[in-house]
Structures are given as C-alpha cells and as structure tokens.
Amino acid sequence: MADERKWDIEVIDDLFDDRDSALIKRTPLSIHVNIDSWYWLLDGKGDFTVRSCYRRLQGECSDDHSKLWKKIWAMKLPSKVTHLVWRLCKGCLPTNAALVMKHVNIEAGCPWCHREAETSVHVMFLCDFAKTVWLTAGMAHLVNCFSYETPSAVLQKVFEQGTKDQCVEIAMLCWSIWNRRNRWVWDHVNGSVFGVKNIATHLLREWTEAQIKEESRKIRGEVGDRVWSPPPTGWLKINIDAAVFLDGTIGVGAVIRDDRGCFIGA
Known part of the structure; x- marks a missing residue:
C-alpha cells in the first residue's frame, strides 16, 4: 500500500x-x-x-544483440556457415534437449558423451569431443563457458576478445562440429577431432578461392553464365550436347534456331 x-x-x-x-x-x-x-x-x-x-x-531487443547479428552477417563465410551460427545464437538448432522441449519423444542426452543433456552450448562447447576440438585448434580460452550460458553470450565474448581470423575459424569449427554430430546421429559415421578441423579448413579455403576467382572475373568484365547469341541474319544455329551414361549408353541432342531465336527443330 x-x-x-x-x-x-x-x-x-x-x-x-x-x-x-x-x-x-x-x-x-x-x-x-x-x-x-x-x-x-x-x-x-x-x-x-x-x-x-x-x-x-526476434531476440534483438538489446544493443548487444543487434551488434552481434551485424558481426555475424558481416563475416566473410560460406552462407551455410553464417546461417548455422545465426541459428546457434537464436537457439534454433534441433538438439535433443530442444526437441524434447517441443514434446518430441526422444532422449534429451548427448549422443556423444551420454552424460549431459544435449543443449546447443553443450554440443558446441562443453562436450568432451567439442572441448578437444577447441583445445586442438588453440581456441579453448575464447570459447570457455558454463552450462548456464547461452551460445549468443559465448560468441559475443568471442567477438569482443578474438581477432577477425579467430572469429572466422570459430564459426567454421562450429559448423564442422554440428556437421559431425549430424553424421553420427543420422548415419552413424564417427569423425575424428582432426577430421572436424580439416573439413572446416578445407571448406573455408575452397570458398575463399572461389570468391577470389569470382572477384577476378568481375574485374576482367567476364560474363559468368553463357548466354545464347543469335546467328547472322538469314542463318540458322545448331546447338548440340552429348552425354555418356554409367551403363555405357550415349545420348546426343541438338536444337536448331533462326536469327530471331525462334525454334526450328530438334
């Protein structure tokens, strides 16, 4: 009163x-x-x-979160990696614990260690396998956390304390750890710590090289996709293609068009 x-x-x-x-x-x-x-x-x-x-x-009510989203989308990463990190921070990963919360009839335990509930922060940072990955990569000090912390809080700390290259590597390893987890859950394919790191490194290298080639192509003014061009006036153009199948059979196709692009025959 x-x-x-x-x-x-x-x-x-x-x-x-x-x-x-x-x-x-x-x-x-x-x-x-x-x-x-x-x-x-x-x-x-x-x-x-x-x-x-x-x-x-949307989970973006605080300035801290807004800055985090901007940093995530600004990183130069394959789109599937950026999307995975965003889902991790938003709590959208279909971990066992998350599925149980949605009334899916499964066990909530971690499929690797079988000791703790498989939350996002557990599978990425606290499971013994994940800890070994981070220790091997030299990133354990940046992702050190407790079970009550959220993935967004962990990555917020990473962005504040780590370099740009470290943030990129951590994002790649998060994707590779989740990829390894899914291969084990769905296909029972077990990957090693070094395998997880190598897959992340290889994917980043391939993507980076592809971006460099694309940028170089743009600078030279090259056209990425081939575009059909008409023949001189009064002429016909025949475009052909062929394929050899696994059973040894061969397929051939041809299309005839005039100088206006009109279909004549095939």
Whole structure:
C-alpha cells in the first residue's frame, strides 16, 4: 500500500507461497511515496511500441544483440556457415534437449558423451569431443563457458576478445562440429577431432578461392553464365550436347534456331 508505505500482507499471503511471501516482506520499501505506473522496459521512455515488441520477439531487443547479428552477417563465410551460427545464437538448432522441449519423444542426452543433456552450448562447447576440438585448434580460452550460458553470450565474448581470423575459424569449427554430430546421429559415421578441423579448413579455403576467382572475373568484365547469341541474319544455329551414361549408353541432342531465336527443330 503506497500511501501507507507498507506491504499489503493479506494480498501477498493470498498470491504467493510461504517462501516468496517471506522474501517479499523482507524487501525494503522506498522512502518516497510514489504512485505505481506501467513502464515498458524495452523502451527508454517506458512507452510500449510495436517496434520494440517485434525486436523482443526476434531476440534483438538489446544493443548487444543487434551488434552481434551485424558481426555475424558481416563475416566473410560460406552462407551455410553464417546461417548455422545465426541459428546457434537464436537457439534454433534441433538438439535433443530442444526437441524434447517441443514434446518430441526422444532422449534429451548427448549422443556423444551420454552424460549431459544435449543443449546447443553443450554440443558446441562443453562436450568432451567439442572441448578437444577447441583445445586442438588453440581456441579453448575464447570459447570457455558454463552450462548456464547461452551460445549468443559465448560468441559475443568471442567477438569482443578474438581477432577477425579467430572469429572466422570459430564459426567454421562450429559448423564442422554440428556437421559431425549430424553424421553420427543420422548415419552413424564417427569423425575424428582432426577430421572436424580439416573439413572446416578445407571448406573455408575452397570458398575463399572461389570468391577470389569470382572477384577476378568481375574485374576482367567476364560474363559468368553463357548466354545464347543469335546467328547472322538469314542463318540458322545448331546447338548440340552429348552425354555418356554409367551403363555405357550415349545420348546426343541438338536444337536448331533462326536469327530471331525462334525454334526450328530438334
């Protein structure tokens, strides 16, 4: 009761259990007598806005998270790796623990160590296999965390403390660890620690080389995809293609078009 600066004992005892009731009653009251009012925590002025609500539902309500999303999408990585890291931070990975929360009838335990529930932070950073991967890669100090931390908090720390190259390598290893996990769960194919690291390194190298070639092609003004060009006026053009199949048979095809691109025959 604000006007009398004391708790409404009857209401507290009616709404809360004995433990919570006792804790509330021990909470000191303000020396100022203020009238209670509604305040929206996600807005600086305390006013509710649809925008702040939408950002909250998207998990992007804080400036820290907004910066994290920008850093993730700004990294020069294969799109499937960037998407995996984003899903990891958003808590969207279909780990066993996450599927159990959605009422899927499976065991929540980790398919590798069988000792802890398979949460996102466990499979990526805390499982014995994952810890060995990070230790071998020399990144253990950057991804060191506790089970109660979220993946977004772990990667936020990585972006703050690690170099750009370290952030890229950690993202690649996250993708490779998840890839290895899926191969074990679905195909019962077991991969080694060095295999996980090599796959990540190889994928990044191939993607980087492809980007360099693409950039070089753009600089030279080359056209990436071949485009059909018409023959001189009054002429016909025949485009042919052939294929050899595994059973030894051969297929041949041809298309005839005129100088206007109109189909003549095949």
